[in-house]
Amino acid sequence: MCGPLTTSSAPGTSSYPTGACSSWGGNKSYPTPTSGYQGLRVSYIFNPADNTYVRTPDMLDGHWYPSATALGNGDVFSVGGLKEDSSGSVTTERWSASENRWLRLDEVTQTWRFWGLYPAMILMQDGRLFYTGSHVFGNGLPGTGASIYDLATGAVTDVPGLRRKDERDESMSVLLPPAQDQRVLTLGGGNNETNPDAHRLTDLIDLKAASPAYTPGPDLPQGHYHGGAPQTGEQGKMYVSAVLLPDGTVLETGGALHNRADPVFEASLYDPATGAFTPGLATDPVPRTYHSSAVLLPDGRVMTVGDNPGDGSFDQRVSLYSPPYLFKGPRPALSSLATDRWRYGTAQRVTVSEPVVKASLPRPAAVTHSSDPNQRYLDPPMTAGAGGAVDLHVTTNPNLAPPGWYMLTVVNAAGVPSIAKWVHLS
Numbered sequence: 001m002c003g004p005l006t007t008s009s010a011p012g013t014s015s016y017p018t019g020a021c022s023s024w025g026g027n028k029s030y031p032t033p034t035s036g037y038q039g040l041r042v043s044y045i046f047n048p049a050d051n052t053y054v055r056t057p058d059m060l061d062g063h064w065y066p067s068a069t070a071l072g073n074g075d076v077f078s079v080g081g082l083k084e085d086s087s088g089s090v091t092t093e094r095w096s097a098s099e100n101r102w103l104r105l106d107e108v109t110q111t112w113r114f115w116g117l118y119p120a121m122i123l124m125q126d127g128r129l130f131y132t133g134s135h136v137f138g139n140g141l142p143g144t145g146a147s148i149y150d151l152a153t154g155a156v157t158d159v160p161g162l163r164r165k166d167e168r169d170e171s172m173s174v175l176l177p178p179a180q181d182q183r184v185l186t187l188g189g190g191n192n193e194t195n196p197d198a199h200r201l202t203d204l205i206d207l208k209a210a211s212p213a214y215t216p217g218p219d220l221p222q223g224h225y226h227g228g229a230p231q232t233g234e235q236g237k238m239y240v241s242a243v244l245l246p247d248g249t250v251l252e253t254g255g256a257l258h259n260r261a262d263p264v265f266e267a268s269l270y271d272p273a274t275g276a277f278t279p280g281l282a283t284d285p286v287p288r289t290y291h292s293s294a295v296l297l298p299d300g301r302v303m304t305v306g307d308n309p310g311d312g313s314f315d316q317r318v319s320l321y322s323p324p325y326l327f328k329g330p331r332p333a334l335s336s337l338a339t340d341r342w343r344y345g346t347a348q349r350v351t352v353s354e355p356v357v358k359a360s361l362p363r364p365a366a367v368t369h370s371s372d373p374n375q376r377y378l379d380p381p382m383t384a385g386a387g388g389a390v391d392l393h394v395t396t397n398p399n400l401a402p403p404g405w406y407m408l409t410v411v412n413a414a415g416v417p418s419i420a421k422w423v424h425l426s
């Protein structure tokens with residue numbers, strides 16, 4: 001993941017670069033006759049300026065397939081995954097952005113729970129975490145399969161309403177635009193062990209409610225399989241990708257009916273304002289099942305990568321998708337920024353080439369296995385001035401937009417977005 005690690009120096013290491021990315025955990029070894037996958041405890045910070053990794057102090061546990069959530073103060077929260085001995089890690093890890101190290105066991109409130117593999121943990125505006133129920137492999141967690149996790153106390157409160165919680169393997173959850181609405185949509189999913197037909201259920205939750213609960217959303221639109229046979233009945237998809245677009249809609253694309261098999265060719269747009277899917281978008285020509293991902297690019301297109309079907313092959317083809325807004329006329333341009341270093345609670349002046357109706361700040365992707373708990377979208381209120389000047393009012397709440405880089409975009413009345421400019425929030 002990228003963005004929150006905007007630090008200066010670490011004990012015993014050289015300086016860490018501003019705006020760097022980090023990576024941790026991963027595959028220490030593949031299964032043997034006597035052991036399963038084993039997780040690494042090492043972590044690194046990547047410096048895009050000189051293309052190097054700097055090793056940090058180790059984590060407490062190994063973590064194969066852990067979660068990764070940026071917090072409002074720039075810290076990173078990580079749970080789940082498999083330890084060095086291939087058992088499930090029950091240790092909560094926290095990277096301190098101010099001290100450039102993983103905190104010690106006694107410095108982090110522990111739940112001693114196993115949160116599974118790639119558990120999707122979304123930061124709420126009050127600093128708690130929402131475990132959406134999206135995960136990788138097998139059944140969901142015991143209980144309702146979704147919960148709110150108070151980092152300060154370690155208290156975990158089950159959240160009701162998620163349907164088929166044991167068929168949410170490689171479903172995808174997104175914090176819907178705009179982030180301050182605090183609504184999460186969870187889409188599709190299956191189960192790589194019991195391997196039913198993946199379903200087309202979506203569930204919605206309003207995290208601002210006094211007692212948040214999932215309620216049923218609209219069914220995913222259906223697509224077709226290789227050869228053109230249409231999906232029928234309750235058939236849906238796992239390995240689904242959902243990407244927040246700069247106009248505030250959500251592109252939903254790719255996936256498969258079964259474990260690493262039966263790709264589904266379908267793409268739609270979900271509009272959080274209307275709560276409806278627009279079906280029938282052009283589909284990705286490449287199957288996008290296990291180990292596929294979709295990423296918003298700064299130019300407003302979406303890149304999709306990867307496919308790792310059951311025969312063990314890996315499809316290296318990259319697809320580029322141009323959303324409908326790129327066919328609706330000329331694009332506005334962001335011609336200048338007063339600065340690309342933004343502070344919370346400030347007004348930031350930008351200059352635009354034509355009148356615009358909104359600005360957006362999508363956070364860059366940090367996605368794998370249909371999981372990107374850091375994906376979010378701010379829409380800073382604007383005040384238009386003379387000569388194309390626009391003042392954007394940056395939130396005072398870092399929990400709505402954790403520190404790091406964002407893709408500033410403006411959108412005109414026709415719904416056409418500009419090419420993004422990078423801004424760094426701290």
Ligand SMILES: [Cu+2]
Pocket residue numbers: 291369
């Ligand atoms: Cu994998």
